[in-house]
Amino acid sequence: MEIHMEYYLVVSTIMFFAGIYGFITRRNLLAILISIELILNSVDMNFVVFNRYLFPEQLEGLFFTLFAIGISACETAVAIAIIINIYRNIRNIQAKNLNQLKD
Amino acid sequence: MNSAPQEAVFYILSAAIVIFSVMTVTTRRILRSATYLLFVLFATAGLYFQLNYSFLGAVQLVIYAGGIIILYVFSILLTTTDKDKVARLKNSKILAGVLTVLAGAALCVFITITHNFGPTRYVGDEVPMKVIGTALMGTEKYQYLLPFEAISLLLLACIIGGIIIARKR
């Protein structure tokens, strides 16, 4: 067993935080959404790896990943719908323009 | 999974994931960003295959790579204007982001590495489709009919909602 499970986890963690970084630094709403995909994807990977390495008897991780992919698709769809709506309203999808509501 | 090629595959895919992830969030062109994301997703699917979760890999390819990325690309094309890329964050904000993210990542990685997960029991077998199918449609423990039904309702609701918001009227 040369490939330690931790390797996978490190990779997924990096992906996770890359997503977070993207989320808080990208200016375009769609780019932010893309970063979210990274986050979700890394979580999926965690589940799969844990399932495979630690608890292979059941398929809990696998199924969780399966459903998570579905849910992330829903999220994306709704989020994109909203973003498009914003685009219609203000002809622009820059995050900084979402600033009418503030203290 | 003791063979060298396996390892090589893992390292290549890992490298791809790490590199493309970072590029996804650092490139200033949104379309490229989507493309890099696609690569990341591909690589992830590759890892699933490598872990012998072929079904999952396939789902990943079909839904993520096939479905979601296409959605992204269309909406990007629909909404992008030229001036978008000009927008840049202040360095201080980027720095704060980088530092926080690095701190978080360091914490997580440190804890992950130092954590004792106990003995790993790697079983390299492919999961048969039939097992997956029964589990998905069963009502016993470790079977997932209820979530399956629930997610269908979720999808329905999201579709209705998405349409309501996105349609022109």
Place this chain on the structure above:
Amino acid sequence: MNILSLFVLIPVLTLGGLLLCGNTRQIRSVVATGASLLLALAIGVVIAFLNERAAGNTAEMLFRSDVMWYKPLNIHYSVGVDGISVAMLLLSAVIVFTGTFASWKMPFQQKEYFMWFYLLSVGVFGFFISIDLFTMFMFYEVALIPMYLLIGVWGSGKKEYSAMKLTLMLMGGSALLLVSILGIYFHSAGEGAPLSMNILEIAQNSSMPVELQRWFFPLTFIGFGVLGALFPFHTWSPDGHASAPTAVSMLHAGVLMKLGGYGCFRVAIFLMPEAAKELSWIFIILTGISVVYGAYSAIVQTDLKYINAYSSVSHCGLVLFAILMLNQTAMTGAVLQMLSHGLMTALFFALIGMIYGRTHTRDIREMGGLMKVIPFLGTCYVIAGLASLGLPGLSGFVAEMSVFVGAFQETDTFHRVFTIIACTSIVITAVYILRVVGKLLYGGIVNEHHLELTDAVWYERFSVIVLIIAIAGIGLAPLWLSNLIQNSLIPVLNQLNF
């Protein structure tokens, strides 16, 4: 139906009646009925109480009634009265009664005014009949909030500021109180025994460890003390009283501030006697300061209501001071002082309101020689002043003397020194009372318009006279009252001597 529950029910019914009222006449008849019923009830309860006691009923609380309310927390609606509560009920009824007549004419929204007023009285009466900590606290808070609107809507001057300040400070007090009530509740019974909110049961169990009492006693005392105008938590009082409409000032200074003293006594000292003994010195210092401080502050005020408010700080300080002496005489004095201060300060505020209603100023520098034009109000003001400075034959004297004699039973130097300090207040009181009387009533007319003022009309006379009769009643025949109170103090004293 328990007779005591009527004290809550009558105001509630009055509220309901008011809701149906259309015109001023109906409103007045409803409130007059309600107030009279309450007064009659209070007198009836006092008589019934005395009869029961005379018949040899020695139960700690009479007219008990107990209904399970919130079972999971063992909260009961539990009522009962001892001599002290009976006295306070009578006081409240008198002041609600006179307050009703004092606000016979309201410039606007009379219905709403009386609704809040009676909601306030629900809280007051409920508080005095409760022997369950929860209901006690609930009624306490019921009494606080109507103040905000009564002052804010019908008040004068910087009413919004005052109303907010008063409400928030009193809520601050009740925040402390709630913590300590919870603390008391969760230590109300020994290991395994069911917890209780009932004051009598808690006192009987007395299972609260002293270390915890040390925490909760100050909280409770300050919590109630805020309402009792304990230095330095008294500043809501001058502003609040100054801005409040007449009857509200009456009820507030006359009754609501007594909730503080009563609560300190009934909850803080009764339930946490060990800590009371240990920590009383802190509060003796504070109340001692209150007594003198209020009096000195009153000397330089120019607004009639401010003078009276500071005087209330001084007098209520004396109440708490006396309670902390932890002996029978002083505590009797404390209760007497509550009654006495309640009545005379209500009288004061009623008169100030009536004078203000005529002169449209409360600044004593702008008034003078009013005795000549409004002799009735002037005379009554002098009587109130004399009561306040402790003239024998009026209630203040009896109360103050009981307090001082009681306080003198504590021999150590600390108590002595503070007792003497408190005693000096009788001189300072005389100074500010006479100053006001001199400036306001005597001397020449300052403002020519004041020559055309008319003296009190019937409803004003009525409420003032009722109050004066009550004050003189206590002052002339205090023995029955003091016996009533002294007998009721025995359980507390037993607690204190464990």
Place this chain on the structure above:
Amino acid sequence: MGYANFLYMKGELSLVAIIVILFIYDIFGSKKSLQYYQPTACILLLIHTLINLLPGSETVAFGGMYHATPMGSIVKTILSIGTLLVFMQANSWLKSEQIIIRRGEFYLITLSTLLGMYFMISAGHFLMFFIGIEMASIPMATLIAYDKYRNTSAEAAAKYILSAVFASGLSLYGISLIYGTTGSLYFEEIPAGLNGSPMQIMAFVFFFVGLGFKLSLVPFHQWTPDVYEGAPTSVTAYLSVISKGAAAFVLMTILCKVFAPLVTEWRAILYGIIIVSITLANLFAIRQQNIKRFFAYSSISQAGYIMLGVISGSALGMTSLVYYVLVYMLSNLAAFGVIAAVERQSGKIMIDDYNGLYGTNPRLSVVMMLALFSLAGIPPFAGFFSKFFIFAAAAEQGYYVLVFIALLNTIISLYYYLRIVKAMFINKTETPIEHFQTDAYTRISLIACSAGILLLGIISAVYEHLNDFSFGM
């Protein structure tokens, strides 16, 4: 067993049935018959509420995936009552010109989110929990964007969905680590695997973010004011009570059932979060001018109070929490009912606009005042009782200092609640909101809310009923 498992899910099934009926009605109903859509929806939901009124017994179905407790069932009933009230208040908004074409979908989506909450409440497995929480939040975003030609509505929706997805990402990460360290996603199996290792603690913290976000606890709260302000008022009402109530109950169940071994840790976390939530929200609320935004901060601080029940982890705490949620729901809905009515009538949503409201609309003002007093915890209104009980629950576990801090904050909160009372009763203005008549649905809902506020505290039966079914750690 098999598919008979579904029969255990009475509440969910009837809700699905309503969704389907309404869906079909919306699609196939003629334009004329659609005018009965609103009453139909309300009546169906009422029936649903009534048939699920009795709590039933504890059921485990789908091999532990679905775990219904009587308390959960009560919470569901409370939520459906709240939803019913929101429907009634939303009526006049839904009838407005721009929205009427999307009216049917409003009910469908709202009910789906309600269904999501049901799943959340009855989850016995993290997957169900996750699906439930997503189902309660993703379609919610579309509701928030319902006034889709209003920029703020869309902006609020974007902020909501982005924050929500981010929070659920963190939460998922936590769940994955929990899975990795305990080997199970079933609630009843997890406690055995929890040993308090750093990884599990970190996992818990990440997991907590998701629910913290839904409850809008500080520091996961910042979306709240923006979204509350931007969303259509009825949706804000829904968001502020139903979604929050469900999340609070679920948080308590999960903390008590699943994370019981980590009790020291989560109590410490909650301790800090409660203090920060209540205090910070109060400080923010003080100077708000927009009444919806104001209520957003108010709801954040209320969530902090709700957490006092959670931190106790006792049966008393759970009773108090559910009771608190119920009272809070009625009070908040009463307030939002008034806000919505005023907004529909005059378009005014600033606190200063309420100056002199009592002079022109005494009834609405009184309802608003009841709601505010109840929220501030003034007796004899129900809010006093709920606050008292929740404080009692926390004090029982010895959290006196926390209770004290919370109580000090009630002073600040009283200040800002009184600001509105002051505006309505004391302040005078040249141009008050004119007298108007609200529609029947709003009136009924406001009467119901007021009755609840007045009676819930005095009548102890509700609380005692709840207490029969509550459980703690």
Place this chain on the structure above:
Amino acid sequence: MEYTVLIFILPLLTFLALGLLGTKLKPNVSGSIGTTVLGICALLAYITAANYFSMPRVDGVRETIIPLHFEWLRFTENLKIELGILLDPISVMMLVVITTVSLMVHIYSLGYMHGERGFQRYYAFLSLFTFSMLGLVVATNIFQMYIFWELVGVSSYLLIGFYYTKPEAVAASKKAFIVTRFADLGFLLGILLLSYYTKTFSFELLTSGDSTLFSQAAGTTFMGCSVMSWAMALIFMGGAGKSAMFPLHIWLPDAMEGPTPVSALIHAATMVVAGVYLVARLFPVYYLETPEVLVLIAVVGAVTSLYAAIVACVQTDIKRVLAFSTISQIGFMMVALGVSGLEGHEGLGYMASMFHLFTHAMFKALLFLGAGAIIHAVHSNEMSHMGGLRKYLPVTHITFLVACLAISGIPPFSGFFSKDEILAATFAFSPVLGITMSFIAALTAFYMFRLYYNIFWGEESSHEHTPHEAPKSMTLPLVFLAVVTVFAGFIPFGHFVSSNGEAYTIHLNWTVAISSVIVAVIAIAAATALYKKKSPVPDRMAAALPKLHHAAYRRFYMDELYLFITKRIIFNHISRPIAWFDRHIIDGSLNGLANVTQRVAYAIRGIQSGQVQQYVYVILLSTVVIAALVLWFL
């Protein structure tokens, strides 16, 4: 002797009736009601006295009778206030004095106050005062005394401030009340101390000579004095306040702003001697337990007497002169008590003091009423507006002269006898004191005749209208009192009143008597020389010692001191700072708290930037921080 209760009840009822009915009654109706009732009271008092003094002595001692008492308020088992009537020689004597003088004043006022606004009120207050004063003297216990003590103070306040539209009157009434109130604080503290250690208020017990009563206090000291000394000194402070002893005398001259009959009744004959009465009442306690306080009393009395006599010599307001004269004479009484012993002839001072109290009440009331008649005639208090009045006011002149002679100690007028006893007692105690008191007696004679000559002799000043003799209602009391003054000295006073209740036979100490008469005659002669005719000598004397004269005229700046303490110290340096502190520090800190909260609320608004990424950043940061904190600390 239960009927004695009527003596109190009747004035009280009169007060209530007149007070409540107020202006509904015609003035002369209320006046005659008040006077009639007081007549009855006086009659009853005489009957009481006759009955009491005709009772046989028990073991050679006059019995103390308590015909009536009931419990009024109970503090503890032992400490209870009883209201009742205690009859013993001094209280019976006081009953007679009070009712007599009061009756005279009532009658006199019918004329003097005729047509005044508030006539009814005046009679109501007079009744109240009479009631209170009577209650005071018959008190069975020290607390009852305190109660009536306060009531007396209030009636005095009300009567001084009778002309309430006059600012001076208002100020004077205020001053009188507050100063005596301050003294009463001492009285109260004294009572509290005394009663705490003796466990009783009762005079009977306290004066029974039972030293076990005081055993509890033994050994307790405070600032070097025994606690009993403190208690008794404090009680004396109360007495000193009422009796205008230096330095608490300042209210009395101002109190002359009240109607003159009131001054006669309250501020000359009755109330101001309450302090003397108090000391006399507690005399056994003073003598047996705290003799050092008696010395203090003697010293205070002497100082006061001297001070007042000096000041009286230069005053120009006739009522002020009389007021200082009163202070001085009360000083005599105090000195007499201070030097007295208890048993047998040791008790000469006590007897003399009481005797002087009695005679003084009569002739001082006479003087004041006479002064009233004069003022009535010339409408001024100032000597400069008088002079040569003997033609116009013959009755007044004669009676006034009688009183002057009495106070100067010229035999056979009553003052001679009583003052002589006092001087004898002081000489017996200490020759120095005796000489001092004799000197004061001389001063007394001097200033009284200065007054007399300035009023009735000397140059006539111009009058707006010719002064005329007062009406019958006013002259009648003058004549009556003059008669009493002439003959009272022959009463065998020691037979009735003595320090231990045994009969005491007065023996004139001829040395003292003759010397004091000589001194008085010299003083009168001096006054005759200086003031009978307009003479430049007094002015020159005043010019020779300008400072002393001025200081004496300004009453040695005692009023300025009083003003300094009240206005400067209490008002400006205590009350104002406290009020400021309250408004700015206490209130300010609360407002500050509110402001800080508001400030913070505004300061933190930036956190809510409206940027969703910032929100998310906060979520992330706090998640990491929470995780790190929990991991670190737990």
